[in-house]
Structure formats: structure tokens, C-alpha cells
Amino acid sequence: MGVSTFQQREWETAAIAKIKADFNRSADTHLIPLALPGYPDIDVYFKDESSHPTGSLKHRLARSLFLYALANGWLREGAPIIEASSGSTAVSEAYFARLLGLPFIAVMPSTTSPEKIAAIEFQGGRCHLIGRARDLYGASQQLARDTGGHFMDQFTYAERATDWRANNNIAESIFRQMALEPHPVPEWIVCSPGTGGTATTLGRYVRYCGYPTRILCADPEISVLFDYYRSELAGAPDSTMVLEEGSRIEGIGRPRVEPSFIAGCVDAMVKVPDALSLAAMRYVSGSLGRRVGGSTGTQFVGVLLAVQRMHEEGRAGSVVTILCDSGDRYAHSYYEPQWYVRHGIDIESAEAQWARMLCGERPSDLPAVGMH
Known part of the structure; x- marks a missing residue:
């Protein structure tokens, strides 16, 4: 005999109560500032999601x-x-x-x-x-x-499981923590698409609240989401795009267009070569004094592009991005020299390119849409 409806409802009620109690025991995640040399009028912040009990966004x-x-x-x-x-x-x-x-x-x-x-x-x-x-x-x-x-x-x-209007979602948390900063309403929030759920939550929230903040998605090299977004902007969306291999930047990028990626919630996208993502990851790790994951590096390339755009336009303000997880999860990949050899990634050249970008260079090999 199967479980009765009454017994099932009792179990569901108890299960939801356990999750609510776990949430009530949890503190919010930190918002960490990071100064970018050469851009004193633009404040950059990381929403540190690595401090959750399971270590990630x-x-x-x-x-x-x-x-x-x-x-x-x-x-x-x-x-x-x-x-x-x-x-x-x-x-x-x-x-x-x-x-x-x-x-x-x-x-x-x-x-x-x-x-x-x-x-x-x-x-x-x-x-x-x-x-x-x-x-x-x-x-x-x-x-x-x-x-x-x-x-x-x-x-x-x-995209549908998260309450994007409130309930301490990541967007509400960011704006609440930014309230006392010099530029409390960010010009840009930079994320990376995996499921697309975070980008969708951010995009819906800023529209719902009437904020002028724009959402920039930084897609890794091996992913169809940037190309799908570009096809949406061109008025001919192609949701049939597929790749045989998965992203080398774990947690972001997809080999197919996912139902949770809602292109209309995103204001701009950039496609970031993996080598540059990992060079930026290493820079952020050195700047913060602790290891971060590869997806944080991908996003930080997007942050620098947004900061450069604001600087060129003579705009002061703030940019927020997400520290998705700790680099300790990648000790045998991104923090292992032989991993770069096995994957044919010239990290030294990428770090040299990243250093030039920090000095203001705008590389031509970073396809971007919606940044103007």
C-alpha cells in the first residue's frame, strides 16, 4: 500500500520546516570590496557566496x-x-x-x-x-x-524556483548590503550563466524594483549561451545549438541552451577565453589572499570590461560580481601546473594579456554584445 495523502502532507510539512530552520540558522554572505588600480572613481565588490555551508552560490x-x-x-x-x-x-x-x-x-x-x-x-x-x-x-x-x-x-x-521579488534572494541581499556604500545602486552586476537562474533572478529583481542597474553575463569559451543570446538579439533565436564537450570552467557555460536561461533578463554578454578566465582567477586570488574558482575569474573579466566602459564614459559608480566558490575545490585542476599543460592552455601569455587589460587595453578577441 502506498503512502496516504495525509501521511505525505505531514512529511512534506516537516521537511519544509527543517529547511526553514536551517535557513534561519544561517547568516548572510559578505560583500567584499576590491580596489582596481587606475579606476579610483569606480568601486568593485564581490558577493562572497563561498561562505555558505556548502561552499558555493x-x-x-x-x-x-x-x-x-x-x-x-x-x-x-x-x-x-x-x-x-x-x-x-x-x-x-x-x-x-x-x-x-x-x-x-x-x-x-x-x-x-x-x-x-x-x-x-x-x-x-x-x-x-x-x-x-x-x-x-x-x-x-x-x-x-x-x-x-x-x-x-x-x-x-x-529560474522559477527562486522567489525573485524578495525573500533574501541574492539580488535583494546585494542591494541591502550596498545601501551605505558611496554608490549604492550598481551600474552593473556581473554574473556567469550556468543554469541561468542567477542571471534571471538578478534581471527580474532590478526591473521589478525600478533600478537602472544592468546585468552582464560572462560566458566561458566552451558554451552555446553567448551565441544563443546573440541570436536572440538578432531576432532569430536558435535554441537548437549543441556542443559535444562541456565547459572547462566548472559550473558555468552549457553545451545546450537551457530552459532556465531567459535571455530577456540579461542586458549584455561577453564570451571569455578560458585562458583569460584563469588568468583573472589567479589575479583575484592574489588580490584577496585566498583561492577562488574559475567562474569567478570569468566574471572578473566581465567586471573589467564594464569598468573600462564606465571610465571611457567618464562615469563614477560601482560594479558588483559574485565570488562563486573557493579555489580549494580545484587544487587538482586550476591550481595544478600540469593541468594547463594537459589542456593546452598558455597561462603565461594569458596573464600577460590580463596585465595589459588592467592597464587599459581593450582586446579584440572578446566578443561582446549589449555593452554600448
């Missing part, structure tokens, strides 16, 4: 996805949770699954850093590794069918 998403699934009646006591992830979302979802006493299986690319795999297993989850990033979805759906579990599907539900 995806903690907010995982909480929202679990509450959304529970409110929809999709989760069952004892039934496993399945997620397609490049790592950080899976770490956070494993945390919430353990909080509710549910098994968790992460379907991940075989290239995922060993540190992320260890973090998922530490939270009580297990990892199902596959060869091609584009096969994540089919493998996740099959696992859900085989186990009687629920496929959380962050790439479909990220």
Missing part, C-alpha cells in the same frame, strides 16, 4: 529547488533525489537531501574535480560519472526511472 539554488519540489508534492519520504550537475549544485543538494534523510545521486561529467566528488560524498551523496556533458540529462532521467526517485532538473527549474 549553489546553496541558494539547492534550497529553492528543494522547497519548490516539496511545495509541488514531487518528493517522497525515502525516495532518492537525482541531479545533473558539474559539481557545486550537487554538493548543495546532497546537503539538503541528507537534512531530509533522502538518498542523493549526482550525475556528473567524468572531468569533475576530485575535490567536488569528495564534497558530495562527504554530504552523504554518491556520484554517477559519465563521459559526455550533453548526456547528463538522459542519464539523470533514466536513473530517476530506475530508482523511483525524483530528477530535480536544475537546468529547467532554476
Whole structure:
């Protein structure tokens, strides 16, 4: 005999209460200023999402996805949770699954850093590794069918699971923490698209509140989202774009156009070569005195482009970006010299290019739209 509706509702109510209590125990994440030499009239800030209990921006998403699934009646006591992830979302979802006493299986690319795999297993989850990033979805759906579990599907539900109007989402938190700064309303907020959920939340919030802040998405080299965005601007959106391989910058960029990426919520995009992303990552790590992940570097290239644009226009103001996760998760990849050799990335040349950009150079190999 199956679980009765009454028993199911009792379990859902208790599960939601556990997640709310966990949220109530949590502090907000810090907003960290970082001065950029040569741009004294422009203030740059990092929203440090690495300080969440599971160490990344995806903690907010995982909480929202679990509450959304529970409110929809999709989760069952004892039934496993399945997620397609490049790592950080899976770490956070494993945390919430353990909080509710549910098994968790992460379907991940075989290239995922060993540190992320260890973090998922530490939270009580297990990892199902596959060869091609584009096969994540089919493998996740099959696992859900085989186990009687629920496929959380962050790439479909990220944009709708988050309450973008309030409830301490990342956008509301940024504006609240900026309130006493010299330029409290940022000219730009720079993020990177993975699911697209963060960009969508930011874009909806600034429009809803009437802020003039613009949202800039920095897409990594191996991803279709920049090209899809450009096709949207041209009036001929092509959602059929696919790539065989996944992004080398873990957590961002997609081999296909995801349902949660809402192009209309984004004001501008730039496509960043991986080598330059990692050079910027190393610069930020040195400036902050601690390691950050590759996606933070991708975004910081976007930050510098926005700062250069403001400087050329004679505008003072502020720019906010996101410190997505700690570089400690990438000790065997981005912080390992041999990783660059294996992937054919000339990091020394990229760092030289980054140094020139800090001095004002505008490189021609950074495709950008919407910056004017």
C-alpha cells in the first residue's frame, strides 16, 4: 500500500520546516570590496557566496529547488533525489537531501574535480560519472526511472524556483548590503550563466524594483549561451545549438541552451577565453589572499570590461560580481601546473594579456554584445 495523502502532507510539512530552520540558522554572505588600480572613481565588490555551508552560490539554488519540489508534492519520504550537475549544485543538494534523510545521486561529467566528488560524498551523496556533458540529462532521467526517485532538473527549474521579488534572494541581499556604500545602486552586476537562474533572478529583481542597474553575463569559451543570446538579439533565436564537450570552467557555460536561461533578463554578454578566465582567477586570488574558482575569474573579466566602459564614459559608480566558490575545490585542476599543460592552455601569455587589460587595453578577441 502506498503512502496516504495525509501521511505525505505531514512529511512534506516537516521537511519544509527543517529547511526553514536551517535557513534561519544561517547568516548572510559578505560583500567584499576590491580596489582596481587606475579606476579610483569606480568601486568593485564581490558577493562572497563561498561562505555558505556548502561552499558555493549553489546553496541558494539547492534550497529553492528543494522547497519548490516539496511545495509541488514531487518528493517522497525515502525516495532518492537525482541531479545533473558539474559539481557545486550537487554538493548543495546532497546537503539538503541528507537534512531530509533522502538518498542523493549526482550525475556528473567524468572531468569533475576530485575535490567536488569528495564534497558530495562527504554530504552523504554518491556520484554517477559519465563521459559526455550533453548526456547528463538522459542519464539523470533514466536513473530517476530506475530508482523511483525524483530528477530535480536544475537546468529547467532554476529560474522559477527562486522567489525573485524578495525573500533574501541574492539580488535583494546585494542591494541591502550596498545601501551605505558611496554608490549604492550598481551600474552593473556581473554574473556567469550556468543554469541561468542567477542571471534571471538578478534581471527580474532590478526591473521589478525600478533600478537602472544592468546585468552582464560572462560566458566561458566552451558554451552555446553567448551565441544563443546573440541570436536572440538578432531576432532569430536558435535554441537548437549543441556542443559535444562541456565547459572547462566548472559550473558555468552549457553545451545546450537551457530552459532556465531567459535571455530577456540579461542586458549584455561577453564570451571569455578560458585562458583569460584563469588568468583573472589567479589575479583575484592574489588580490584577496585566498583561492577562488574559475567562474569567478570569468566574471572578473566581465567586471573589467564594464569598468573600462564606465571610465571611457567618464562615469563614477560601482560594479558588483559574485565570488562563486573557493579555489580549494580545484587544487587538482586550476591550481595544478600540469593541468594547463594537459589542456593546452598558455597561462603565461594569458596573464600577460590580463596585465595589459588592467592597464587599459581593450582586446579584440572578446566578443561582446549589449555593452554600448
